Amino acid sequence: MRAARTSVAAAISTLATITAVAGCAQKSDAKDADAVQVTASDSACEVSRTSFPAGHVKLAVENKGSKVTEVYVYAPGDRIVTERENIGPGTRASINAEIKAGSYEIACKPGMKGHGIRQKVSATGKGKLPPRDPKLDKAVAEYRTYVQRQADETLPKVRAFADAVKKDDIEAARKAYAPSRVGWERTEPVAESFGDIDPKVDVREDGLEKGQKWTGWHRLEKSLWQTKKITAADHDLADRLVADLKDWQKRVGTADITPTGMANGAKELLDEVQTGKVTGEEERYSHTDLVDFKGNVEGAETSYKLLKPVVSKNDPGLVKQLDKEFAAVAKLLDRYREGDGFVSYDTVSQTRRKELSDAVNALAEPLSRLAAAVVAK
Structure with a gap:
């Protein structure tokens, strides 16, 4: 269940696990030229482009904020297309997903809670993924x-x-x-x-x-x-x-x-x-x-x-x-x-x-x- 985050983050800190989880993200290569760059902070969620071809999409996420964050891609109705949690401050993570043509929102959630800071994006094409x-x-x-x-x-x-x-x-x-x-x-x-x-x-x-x-x-x-x-x-x-x-x-x-x-x-x-x-x-x-x-x-x-x-x-x-x-x-x-x-x-x-x-x-x-x-x- 993903809704309750504030007390969870505190508990993780007590166990000293959040650093280890963030360490996983640091190993990801978030600098691919073809990736959609997502820069998250405590008050912003910036994307390098708001339109990209449908198909295999890579999001290269960098958390420049002071809080652990998570990134979601939402289809209309807040249907979750893909997500990545536990992206620690100062770390990067890569998210690979298959995204059909259509309109979406990319959301960054500082502190891993709430509706998120959202950016409207679109995947272009005929809606069919490659074979x-x-x-x-x-x-x-x-x-x-x-x-x-x-x-x-x-x-x-x-x-x-x-x-x-x-x-x-x-x-x-x-x-x-x-x-x-x-x-x-x-x-x-x-x-x-x-x-x-x-x-x-x-x-x-x-x-x-x-x-x-x-x-x-x-x-x-x-x-x-x-x-x-x-x-x-x-x-x-x-x-x-x-x-x-x-x-x-x-x-x-x-x-x-x-x-x-x-x-x-x-x-x-x-x-x-x-x-x-x-x-x-x-x-x-x-x-x-x-x-x-x-x-x-x-x-x-x-x-x-x-x-x-x-x-x-x-x-x-x-x-x-x-x-x-x-x-x-x-x-x-x-x-x-x-x-x-x-x-x-x-x-x-x-x-x-x-x-x-x-x-x-x-x-x-x-x-x-x-x-x-x-x-x-």
């Missing part, structure tokens, strides 16, 4: 099937969770809570690309926009673990959660999925781990963060494995590194298994959390190069 490797078409088709399956398998689990809430069965609802979120966590970038679903189902209290009503999983999480009381309003919230996720289930098949989008989404999932799960911000009441952590990593690895046949040819060294780092994160997570799930995250010490953070950073750096390897010729 791609058939292996990439296969990867997209298989990933689309995967995403739909995750949504289909999530709904019964969400209904079980909602039914327990409506029966005022706190223990049953607590037990059903984390499993109901796994499919969402595995495919969150696709869900977020629609723009309007994530704020309804996965927003945290400190991520609410002015006037926004708090709904979704985390509102119910607070009732179950902090207030320890289920109210009639919670019954309504449970029904709304099911309805909103049914909407997600129906719409996920229409998502605009591209090979670079899959690669960027894998990196976004690692950012989710770093800014929400490692810090303990995501599941602050239930402390089920490691379940979400595992789901994010599984989703990222699925995207990578589907793209691997092409990346193996374009950048075999990157494949070797990613295989190693995914295995290292999986091995580390296994230490915290308990029964069918994981230990409560509030039992994990700061030293152990830093160890998890370091492992995620070691994976995030090569994963940030995956999209470039996908489009390499």
Whole structure:
């Protein structure tokens, strides 16, 4: 979930992880002559050109501000085309994306919050992307099937969770809570690309926009673990959660999925781990963060494995590194298994959390190069 950033940034600073994440960005080559240069500061978002050919587009981002920033490309309706988070002060990052002809907005978000400082841009052409490797078409088709399956398998689990809430069965609802979120966590970038679903189902209290009503999983999480009381309003919230996720289930098949989008989404999932799960911000009441952590990593690895046949040819060294780092994160997570799930995250010490953070950073750096390897010729 991407909305709550102020407290997350503070927590990351406490863990001393933001420097490591920013270090990943510094390694990117942001000086390509063909790239659209994006210069971000605390008060501006400047682009080198507002019109560029549709197709494979590279954004070369430089953060000249004093705050960690993120950069988004939005289609009409705030549908997310691509994004990059955790671009530290004084660092650079490259974003590779496939962009169809049309009108867009590039947004820089100092402090990783808010509507962002936006620039209108357009991609010109007939709207068709260049022919791609058939292996990439296969990867997209298989990933689309995967995403739909995750949504289909999530709904019964969400209904079980909602039914327990409506029966005022706190223990049953607590037990059903984390499993109901796994499919969402595995495919969150696709869900977020629609723009309007994530704020309804996965927003945290400190991520609410002015006037926004708090709904979704985390509102119910607070009732179950902090207030320890289920109210009639919670019954309504449970029904709304099911309805909103049914909407997600129906719409996920229409998502605009591209090979670079899959690669960027894998990196976004690692950012989710770093800014929400490692810090303990995501599941602050239930402390089920490691379940979400595992789901994010599984989703990222699925995207990578589907793209691997092409990346193996374009950048075999990157494949070797990613295989190693995914295995290292999986091995580390296994230490915290308990029964069918994981230990409560509030039992994990700061030293152990830093160890998890370091492992995620070691994976995030090569994963940030995956999209470039996908489009390499």
